Amino acid sequence: MDESHFVIPNTIGVHAVAAKGMRAHSIDEVRQARKIARAEKLRFVPLGEGSNILPYARVDAFVCVIDLKGIRVIAETQRHISVAVGAGVNWHLFVQYSLKRGWFGLENLSLIPGSVGAAPVQNIGAYGVEVGAYIDRLTVLDEDGICSTLTQSDCQFAYRNSVFKQSDRRTILEVEFKLLKHPEVRWGYPDLRAELTSVGVLAPSPNQVAAAVMSVRRRKLPEPAIVPNVGSFFKNPLVSVATAAVLRARxxxxxxxxxxxxxxxxxxxxxxAQLIDTAGWKDKPSATVACWSKQPLVLVNLGADRLEPIMSFAEDIQRDVLDKYGVQLEVEPSLLF
Ligand SMILES: Cc1cc2nc3c(=O)[nH]c(=O)nc-3n(C[C@H](O)[C@H](O)[C@H](O)COP(=O)(O)OP(=O)(O)OC[C@H]3O[C@@H](n4cnc5c(N)ncnc54)[C@H](O)[C@@H]3O)c2cc1C
Structure with a gap:
């Protein structure tokens, strides 16, 4: 197999090539990829479906798409079911698979693009739920090709963050979820509640929550295959209580x-989204990049072949929001260079 000049899959719609790369279908292939990267002194970058990356045209790394499949039940009690899922399984397909079997907890995370293996990396979250709450353990491969198990607390899950976002060098191979056999429906998030009550649902089932989440997402978010994007481009900023008080007064x-x-x-x-909107960016598209009108936190690529114009638009937004409100916006997806 020729691993040279590997085209990097990405939903922001730019052309990007890694020095080397491959798609790994087994743990042995991931090990082999790591070996090649080490021998060639290339940084090793594991990848899922490319829906949360911002790659430059030439990426000086060995990019390995982790395409490990499989879903198996490993333990069951009266209240819980433990399910081990390969990193390469599509996230939304797994959410639907679990709901069909009466395994609950992930319904609010329906329709988030990407793979199961990437879900813990930024602790994906939506509509009041974060995936970290349902992850029991992870199987990872380290730089020396050795497999080990991490527990939920090892992962240091936080808002759009985990140990894997902070220069961790381990590759996630399998994720073990602990799901509920009796639903605990969470539908307090305003958009979700409005969607359900508008159709007269006052005591929703997990399937109704999933359907409502999908309907809100389809209405509000651009479909990457049609309008390239990476979802939220910036994190919601966390500020100190003192800074918040100053901001509230102004x-x-x-x-x-x-x-x-x-x-x-x-x-x-x-x-x-509110900071960006109030600063006027919804109505200020550049030639190739714009804020999505229904959700200004999402930057859409209207024709850029490379990352530079997208980053330059994002930097203009960051500068303006900092100047106007004193708040620093942090880019959410991983930059690949
Ligand atoms: C339209 C749209 C909507 C979105 N909505 C949401 C949302 O509601 N909530 C949310 O949290 N996110 C959202 N996202 C972001 C994205 O869907 C998630 O971050 C998703 O988990 C990325 O999965 P992926 O397989 O595409 O990861 P990739 O983009 O391939 O990789 C993302 C990062 O994870 C690392 N990585 C990938 N696989 C592994 C692995 N096996 N081991 C170790 N590291 C790995 C990569 O190196 C990279 O740093 C959205 C994106 C889009 C395009």
Whole structure:
């Protein structure tokens, strides 16, 4: 197999090539890829479906698409079911598979693009639920080709964050979920509640929650195959309680949500979409990049072949929001260079 000049799959719609790369269908193939990367002194980058990356045209790395399949039940009690899922299984297909079997918990995360293996990396979340809450253990491969198990607490899950986002060099091979056999429906998130009550649903089942989530997402978010994007381009910023108080005095219209940061200290989450919208970016497209009108946190690629114009548009937004409101927006997807 020729691993040279591997075209990197990505949903932002740019042309990007890695120095080397391959698609691995077994743990042995992942090991082999790591060996080649080490021998050639190339950084090893595991990849899923490319829906949360921003790759430059030439990526000086060995990119390995982790395409390990398989779903197996490994334990069951009266209340829970433990299911081990290959990193290469499509996330939404697994959510649907679990709901069909009466395994609950992931319904609010329906229709998030990407693979099961990437879900823990940024602790995917939507409509009031984060995947980390349902992950029991992970099987990972380290730089020396040795497999080990990480527990939920090893992963340090936080808002759009985990140990894997912070320069962790391990590759996720399999994720073990602990799902519920009796539903605990969470539908307090305003958009979700409005969607359900608008059709007269007042005590939703997990399947009704999943259907409502899908309907809101289809209405609000661009389909990457049609309008290339990576979902939220920026994280919702977390600011100190003191900064939030200053902001509240100056801009009382900004939504604020009390939360805790990665070390458990009290802080305040702001809506990045609201900051971007209020700063006027919804109506300021460039020649090739724009904010999606129904969700300005999503930047859409209208024809850029390379990442530079997209990053330059994003940097203009960051500068403007910082100047106007004193808030730094952090790019959410991983940059590949
Ligand atoms: C339209 C749209 C909507 C979205 N909505 C949401 C949302 O609601 N909530 C949310 O949280 N995210 C959302 N996202 C972002 C994205 O779907 C998730 O981050 C998803 O988990 C990425 O999966 P992927 O397989 O495409 O990962 P990739 O883009 O392939 O990789 C993402 C990162 O994970 C690393 N990685 C991938 N696989 C592995 C592995 N096996 N082991 C170790 N590291 C790995 C990569 O190196 C990279 O750093 C959205 C994206 C789009 C395009």
């Amino acid at each position: 801009h009382p219209q900004f939504k604020q949500f009390s939360t805790v940061d990665t070390v458990g200290a009290a802080c305040v989450k702001l809506s990045a």
